[in-house]
Ligand SMILES: Cc1ncc(C[n+]2csc(CCOP(=O)(O)OP(=O)(O)O)c2C)c(N)n1
């Protein structure tokens with residue numbers, strides 16, 4: 001991915017280079033320092049890169065749970081209702097299904113059903129694995145399911161600076177926030193603001209690359225092949241504008257529409273399955289509200305409506321690749 | 334039978350084809366699940382293995398359902414459900430054991446208690462670490478056996494089968510065992526070690542079930558030669574299975590949409606527009 005282009009000297013004091021995963025841990029560390037009510041719950045937490053947090057905060061703030069996703073998620077929700085601000089680490093995003101009853105039927109609804117009496121400040125972490133032969137029960141990208149639920153906020157940042165700023169906003173938020181991380185982004189290094197109040201508002205997209213000809217909206221891990229494709233297309237003098245929504249709900253329609261007004265062409269790239277995914281929502285919104293800007297039909301690239309296969313030969317081209325994206329953009333020119 | 338992410342051996346015990354199991358681990362088209370399931374999901378319906386769940390606790394209701402069906406159909410089938418010590422903290426365990434007890438279902442819940450779920454010990458995750466006595470709460474017998482002792486496991490299982498076939502309902506068996514390697518091969522966990530090297534070494538040295546049973550057989554008069562011949566036979570079978578896997582082709586990308594439905598609504602089960610990466614079908 002393209003690093004932020006700012007002068008090195010100016011950044012030396014204000015930023016530090018770190019990986020996406022380190023930035024995520026740093027965000028939690030700073031927020032746990034700032035607010036005693038923030039606690040972390042999850043299975044085998046020590047195995048999932050938070051050793052630093054355990055060393056610093058000890059077991060009274062970091063809780064290793066039994067394998068009971070449904071109930072420790074509900075326990076987190078109850079604790080949030082009663083004065084804590086839990087971060088519930090569900091590890092693999094495929095395990096969020098076990099927690100989904102509590103997230104959907106309780107967390108998303110109680111504020112509403114109690115006429116606003118109950119606040120639920122809680123964060124759910126869901127890590128999406130792919131391209132490692134995890135097979136269908138460990139490789140889902142279930143964020144579209146949750147987009148269909150009122151009362152939930154959903155973030156999916158793609159850079160180290162963005163995960164730090166958005167994770168901090170999520171922890172400070174008064175409502176349930178789901179964080180979907182593509183684990184292939186964990187090692188991606190970037191310049192991250194050191195300011196402990198570096199917050200990125202939930203609901204704000206970012207233009208990752210400015211361009212004239214085609215708008216590509218890349219969701220979560222799809223940013224990686226998208227940036228490769230955009231670099232390749234640049235060599236053919238095709239100028240692509242890349243937008244990372246960063247928040248999937250609420251979606252920042254404005255930023256996408258502004259870009260489409262400029263380019264008139266839209267491709268949406270993501271790794272969720274085809275039917276009713278983020279691309280469907282963006283395509284619908286653009287068709288409804290910005291149809292007059294479109295010079296060509298909207299194209300969506302996604303995983304097909306098929307489960308994730310184990311065999312590397314089948315998984316290899318399962319998600320949109322650089323070549324798929326290049327071909328889609330060319331088709332619109 | 335239902336298994337777990339760790340159930341590589343169970344299908345062998347049930348008589349599944351070794352070569353097809355090995356090919357599945359390699360993601361080959363000749364694999365027992367055609368390369369779709371892989372390492373954590375070896376299923377062979379032909380020998381009664383309906384699934385191995387990568388979702389911890391995911392197989393427990395399914396095994397219970399198989400037993401439910403067996404009972405309703407009046408068959409003498411008994412359902413065998415494997416899971417780990419970590420899985421007994423899932424709601425599925427409690428909810429399933431209650432129904433099985435309530436309806437006297439022919440099912441054996443076999444907990445392979447290797448002391449750890451990934452890096453979390455039983456002591457750190459169970460309010461009450463004796464798993465077998467949980468059975469009492471559901472009104473079924475619960476037995477703890479030495480899982481490294483082949484005959485002890487066999488006897489406990491045989492008793493449970495007899496009981497199930499006689500209409501006596503489910504049994505919980507906790508077989509105490511140990512994980513010689515990490516949770517998965519190559520897994521590195523940062524921070525202080527979660528178990529001591531001495532503990533691991535002692536189990537490998539003193540409690541290897543194959544070596545223990547070998548000693549029993551020798552003590553009972555089996556000849557060293559016959560045992561070595563048996564071991565050689567197994568080694569050869571594994572070698573051939575590996576060879577079979579290596580020789581087999583990968584599934585063809587065109588077959589990606591296969592097996593989503595048993596009765597495809599159209600064209601392999603997935604409509605054309607949803608088959609590909611791109612929304613215009615290209
Ligand atoms: C629902 C669910 N939660 C978490 C995981 C991640 N996970 C895989 S195996 C495992 C530990 C399972 O422990 P145990 O049941 O004791 O089986 P063992 O691995 O020891 O054989 C965990 C937490 C998972 N696969 N499914």
Ligand SMILES: [Mg+2]
Nearest residue numbers: 417418449450
């Ligand atoms: Mg275990």
